[in-house]
Amino acid sequence: MKKEYIIITILIVIILIFCLLIITTLNNQSNSNGKSYRETIANNSDEPGSVEVIKNIGNPNSKKIAYVVGMHPLEHLTHETLVEILPNMSNLNYCYDIYVINITEDVGYYGDGLDNYENPGRQNGQNLAYKYVYPEIVNGDYELAVDVHSNIGAYDFKTFVFCPLKECMGAEYADNVSQNCENITYYAPQSTTSGSYLTIPLNENGIPAFYFEEYSFAPQYEKDRHMLELINAVDNLNLN
Numbered sequence: 670m671k672k673e674y675i676i677i678t679i680l681i682v683i684i685l686i687f688c689l690l691i692i693t694t695l696n697n698q699s700n701s702n703g704k705s706y707r708e709t710i711a712n713n714s715d716e717p718g719s720v721e722v723i724k725n726i727g728n729p730n731s732k733k734i735a736y737v738v739g740m741h742p743l744e745h746l747t748h749e750t751l752v753e754i755l756p757n758m759s760n761l762n763y764c765y766d767i768y769v770i771n772i773t774e775d776v777g778y779y780g781d782g783l784d785n786y787e788n789p790g791r792q793n794g795q796n797l798a799y800k801y802v803y804p805e806i807v808n809g810d811y812e813l814a815v816d817v818h819s820n821i822g823a824y825d826f827k828t829f830v831f832c833p834l835k836e837c838m839g840a841e842y843a844d845n846v847s848q849n850c851e852n853i854t855y856y857a858p859q860s861t862t863s864g865s866y867l868t869i870p871l872n873e874n875g876i877p878a879f880y881f882e883e884y885s886f887a888p889q890y891e892k893d894r895h896m897l898e899l900i901n902a903v904d905n906l907n908l909n
């Protein structure tokens with residue numbers, strides 16, 4: 670009788686140790702996938718909006734890449750697509766931070782006659798990008814920055830990547846991404862209104878940066894598919 674009690678006790682202890690081991694392993698696995706968190710960078714009532722960052726997406730032990738969304742508030746459907754998809758992906762190679770500019774003044778709307786370059790919300794977003802996002806990225810130990818936009822279809826291509834400067838790492842990475850994406854071309858428009866607020870000074874100061882442009886009126890399933898292509902191609906870049 671006594672012997673049986675001892676055996677049962679030993680069995681229970683073994684089972685308990687086993688359970689503890691499984692719980693510890695599961696915890697470690699979720700940690701190595703990284704716990705992302707949201708931080709506010711700027712939320713001043715004098716500004717036409719706020720700036721947040723979603724940090725630590727993907728592999729926290731790897732090189733860091735920044736995405737930027739919200740510089741042009743009318744293009745928000747494409748921005749929201751990235752924010753929906755990227756933080757929910759698993760097995761990413763690199764560690765990602767998404768900078769989110771939320772413009773609340775003069776957002777405008779398509780069809781107001783101001784959507785193509787004259788919408789004052791664009792300037793508000795560019796100003797916040799240069800004031801708050803640029804310093805964070807240039808001092809933030811990033812290997813690359815991707816500025817996410819959309820367009821109304823006035824260019825030769827609708828879904829494309831490009832760097833406003835030639836012969837720099839930003840252009841090389843963008844070219845590499847386009848070569849690995851079925852639906853994303855490398856196409857550099859003649860000029861940009863926003864380059865000097867983010868991608869140009871980043872490239873000039875040591876952080877490769879390029880634009881991703883999506884067609885504003887593409888159906889959501891296409892936006893999703895293109896965004897996945899972009900995310901995967903960026904995640905498979907050979908960073909220097």
Ligand SMILES: [Zn+2]
Pocket residue numbers: 741744818819
């Ligand atoms: Zn834009």
